[in-house]
Amino acid sequence: MADMTRLLLKDLGYIYPDGTEAISGINMSVAKAEFTGILGYNGSGKTTLLKIMDGLLKDFQGTVFLDGVDIRSLAPREIYRKMGIVFQNPNDQLFAPTVFEDVAFGPLNMGFSEKEVVQRVTDALRSVEMEDYAKKSIHHLSFGQRKRVCIAGLLSMGHEILLLDEPTAGLDPFGEYQMMDLLTGLNKEKDVTIVMATHSVDLVPVFLDRLYILNKGRVVRGGTPEAVFTAPEEMNQVKLRMPHIAELIYRLKHEDKIPFKKIPLTIGEARREMVEVLKKSNE
Amino acid sequence: MTFTDYINNKDHWLSRVDGRVKLLVTLIVLIMVLSYKGLTFQFLVTILCLFQCWRMKIPLRVFLLRFSEPVFIVLVILLLKIFFSGGESFFSTEVMGIKIAASKEGLAEGLSIASRIIAAISIMSLMVFSTPYTELLGALSWLRVPRGFIEILMYAYRYIFVLIEDAGVIYDAQKNRLGYTTMNRRFSSLGILVGSLILKAFEQSQNISIAMVQRGYDGHMPLLRQKPLTTSELLISFLFVTMMGLLWQI
């Protein structure tokens, strides 16, 4: 089966009401079940981009195609059946007193029967490993747990495309790992297309298929992690950095002339490279 | 300032009764308490409720906090009624040249009001201790309270905790910068605190509505229909209310 392009952005631009340009000339495509990342420093326009993709900001320039259809011609309901954003601050998204009520909000609005709603909520909570917390009040949950409830709230609507704004921000290292694990699970096992805005460069190559780098509202690089993370100086120019391990190997290779074959982006890859190099040097 | 969610002891049978039944019965008993002109019924209601609270293992501190204010009011009203009503006196004394007499009728009236207050608080407390907030909201909507009102109640409850945290942060920041040292500064800082909370309310409401819109919100809050009441619940409550009604006649 050919890869369907779910989201296509053409020459997308947006100007804030006060005149400053947020983003311009964005061209992006997201294929089905792809795990895409949008990298950029704070203020580079990531959130704005996500909001436009979700149909929350209206007066943008250019076009957004959802499954081949211009979203301008789609009714909000049609967009929200397929796609949704998880915002950075869960308090901005969770409004109901209990977990169950909040996750049930989406399906209820979509008009499902009571039984269906209950089923969907239960399934969604199970996917995010929060099924024991159904009756709990939201203010009793930790930050990470609230984020997961946010995701469940979209999953219960049956969304096939998830847009996430900095899902790992504010989480401790274990929480970060848990979150990425959860998202990867959704992506690989349930074919959910995920677009994630982040500035967490260490996580990106481990989990993501493609990424785009935003700088001053424009896409400056796009492609697989290997294609994008080539040199520290280039990354610094866009106010980001390479994954630590990649930078280390890069410096070892270029400055200390250690004969690494390629720049690894994850610890696993780095380990393999180093073992090889060490073995070679022993010969 | 501590404002904690109420504790429900899940093991107690009262917690498992449907919220709607509890609210309805509470309201009926409350009406009885408020229309009773004597002491017996109030006494019975109070004892019954306090007993149940004890059974539910409500912590003493929580209990006392809830009752402290009414008890104080009761004392003041008693004093007011006893010493400032006319009629036959059963006790009199002189303080600083003014003759003060305690009147019998005043005492009777005072006790009537006092017992009414205590009984009313008791039955209300019992309901609150045994029913989670969301169930209460469901019960209110079942009693045909307008949905808009329920929706506001829901948002308010949810965001009280968020805003309290924010208020705490602002207050600490102000305190650290000597914002509360003089009276003038205190007023000014409080005004700023309140203003900041309102600004946060604005921002939060904008964000929340965007998030809700993208989940299909169109202005009407959908509420889950509640399970029908079981006949046993209805029967028992009916019997209970009838019994209370009979006692009321005393």
Place this chain on the structure above:
Amino acid sequence: MTGNRKEAIILLGHGSRIPGAGEGMEQVARRMRERFPVEIIEICYMSRIGPHFPEVFESCVSQGATKVVVMPYFLHSGLHMLEDIPELLLEKARKYPDVEIILGKNLGFDECLVDLVIKRLNESRDLRDVREMKPQVGKSRESGEKASTKKILSAAFIFLSAWLLPDQAHAMHISEGILPLNWAALWFALAIPFVAYGLHSLNKRSREDLSFKPLVGLMAAVVFIISCMPIPVPIAGTCSHPCGTAISGILVGPAISVVITAVALLIQAIFLAHGGLSTLGADIVSMGIMGSFVGYFTFKALRAARMNMAVAGFMAGLLADWATYLTTSVELASGIKGEAAFLPLFWKIVIAFIPTQLPLGILEGAITAGMVILLYKKRPDLLVKMRVIRPGDVKIPKQGLTALLFLLLIMGATMAAPVQAAKWSGVDEAVIEKVAKEHGRETKEPLINMEQGDLPLFLFLIAGTVGGFAAGYYWKTLLVQRKGRVTEEKK
């Protein structure tokens, strides 16, 4: 600048209530006059017992000083050094441009301090354990006596207010059960149409703007939090809570503010037992309806009269609070009077509330003013959006005049109601007296009833005047302080 150059030194100490506390510094000044080659050496204090800096400075200048060196008699460099003292000096600097004013260094650290501490340590070797120490009576027996009588009086005052106050720490909520069924039902009957109208208005507005209902919900949360803030009330020494009704009234209009108040009250009744379910109607009437409407119309009227935001906000908060307080007194008096007369009981309750309500009203006014100012400075666009202010609108809308009239009407009604009620109870009394006479029993004069008819009125007048002065004082402070920062909204 040739001519007579005279230097003056002023030792500036902290100051204390107890006379003689600054003895040490005064001795230093005396010794310096003997040893140091400067003609004018004076002492003064920052606060409490004088002499104070301004008059001492003037005295130095009138003695011909052309240069004044102010030595802060402080060991440490704290807030006084960094802020208060420079401010004090600059004030005088502005007034006397020809006089050189120098702020000297504070005492800080010096080797001789070490010797001093060691010396004192040796002197302290013979002192007894702190547990055996008798409490120090002040250096001056007079001040000691003054202090204790003051203490007794304030203790008496606090005890009395605590004794008299029906509702000590929790302001205006009427507790569950106070009102009998008929009254509770009456107030509900009065409240419900207002709440219904408010909800209708809310639904209408939220159809245009989906974020409005969450906003109202969040504002209810803010009002709830405001009414939980324990504010130590300055005069009475007790704690009380503001209402927040003027604030919500100004921001969303009185109709919706009724809904906000109702929600906040219900949550308070459920979780904190402030107010009750049966008394919800009464509380909505006093706080939601009276508070919001009076607050709103006061604000609008004063704005129409071109008063600045701070004053309008302050008066709105103040009057809303007092309107609530009077209404609650009516509700309480009618509810618990039983067979007794309404009016005397009403006055008793009103007076009992005065110690907390007078300052609380001022507090509420100040908070409301502060909130309005903050919003005006930070997000005036929001105020425009909520139709609180109009951008650059100068002309007095007709609405302002009607608002003023409405306000006067409400206040008049509030004043008239107790009089009317008195007329009704007058009927009761007349009938009862007649019946009693027929049965051969004279009605006994209710104790303290008639006498106190005049007394409470008089007391109330005094309290009102005092309150008026207090309001005037804060008004001035607000005006003077705020004038520099708040400009009229001419963009």
